[in-house]
Amino acid sequence: MNEKIDWSNLTFSYMKTDYNVRCTFKDGKWGEIEVSTDETINLHMAASCLHYGQEIFEGQKAFRGKDGKVRLFRIEENAKRMQNSAIGIKMEPIPTELFVEMAKKVIQLNERFIPPYGSGSSLYLRPLEIGISPRVGVNPADEYMFIIFATPVGPYFKDGFKPTKVAIYREFDRAAPLGTGRWKVGGNYACGMGATAKAKANGFSAALFLDPKEKKYLDECGPANFFAIKDNTYITPKSGSILPSITNMSLQQIARDLGLNVECRPIPVEELAEVQEAAECGTAAVATPIAEIYDEAMDHTYVIAKDGQPGPITTQLYNRLRGIQHGEVEDIHGWTTIIDL
C-alpha cells in the first residue's frame, strides 16, 4: 500500500502509477503483452488516431472489498462494448481474453495503488486503443496500439452521494456536424465540453443533453447516463445517441430485484415534473442523485429533491450496487471477478 496517498480525499483525476500494459496489432495479429513504466507514447505524426479520430476507450474500476479481496465489476461487458466501438470505426477489435488478461495484469502490477476499503476511492482502469499507421487519406489504420493504465480515483462529483444540480442547454450538440469545423477527433466527448464548461461556470455539476434531432427527449449527462424514479418505476432514456452504460444496465437489474418496474423509453423533458427521484449513473458517477434540473431555454427549474436529500429508492440502488462491488452484498448475478494478488 502506498503510504503517502490521502485515500479518502482523492478526486477523479490522473495520478502516476508504477506500470501500464500495452499490446500492438501488427501484420494481422496481436503481439505479446508489454509492461511499461513510460507514461508517454511515441506516435507517428500522421497516425490515423490524430487526424481521423481512430481512438476508442473504456473505463472501469477495481474495488478493494471488506474481505480484503479486489474485485472488477462486469469486465466482460467493457470488453464487449470496446469491440462494438472498434467495429463502429473500422478499428481492430480486442479479443475479450486479451482485454481481461491485461486488465488483471495492470491491477496486479499496481497493487500498492488500490485504495483501501472504506476510503470511498477505487483503482480506475482506462483501456484505450489507437490507430497508429500513418494516413493522410481517410482510411483505417492497419496497425493499432492497445494500452491499459490505472490510476486511483475518488468520486467524480466532489460531493459524492449528495444531490447535485444539472442544466439543459439546447444550443449544444454532442455530435459535431462537419460543417462546423474539422473537430471530429474525440467525438461526443470533445463536443460535449462546451456545454459542460457552461454548466460548471453556472454552478451546475453537469450538462444534461437532449436528443440531438428534436431536442425534446432526455439523453444523458456529459459523463453519465440518466435515470429517474416515477411511481415505483425506474425510467431511463432509450436513445441511439447515448452510451449504453454498464452501470445503468446493472441498476435496471437491481431495480427489478427490488421489485420495481423498469421502463427504457423516450422521456420528454416535461415528464421531469412528474418524477420523484433522479440521478446520473456510471462507473465514475456511480448513482449521483440530482436535486434540480434547470432548463435554460424555458427558464424553468424542475425541483426533484425538495428536501435536498437523496431519494429512498436511489439510496437503495446505490447501496446495493456498491455492496456488490465491495463484496458486502451477495453477487447473485455473477458480476464480479476477483483478482489474484
Ligand SMILES: Cc1ncc(COP(=O)(O)O)c(C=O)c1O
Ligand atoms: C458519456 C457517458 N455516458 C455514460 C457513462 C456510464 O457508462 P458505464 O456505466 O459503463 O461506466 C459514461 C462513463 O462512465 C460516459 O462517459
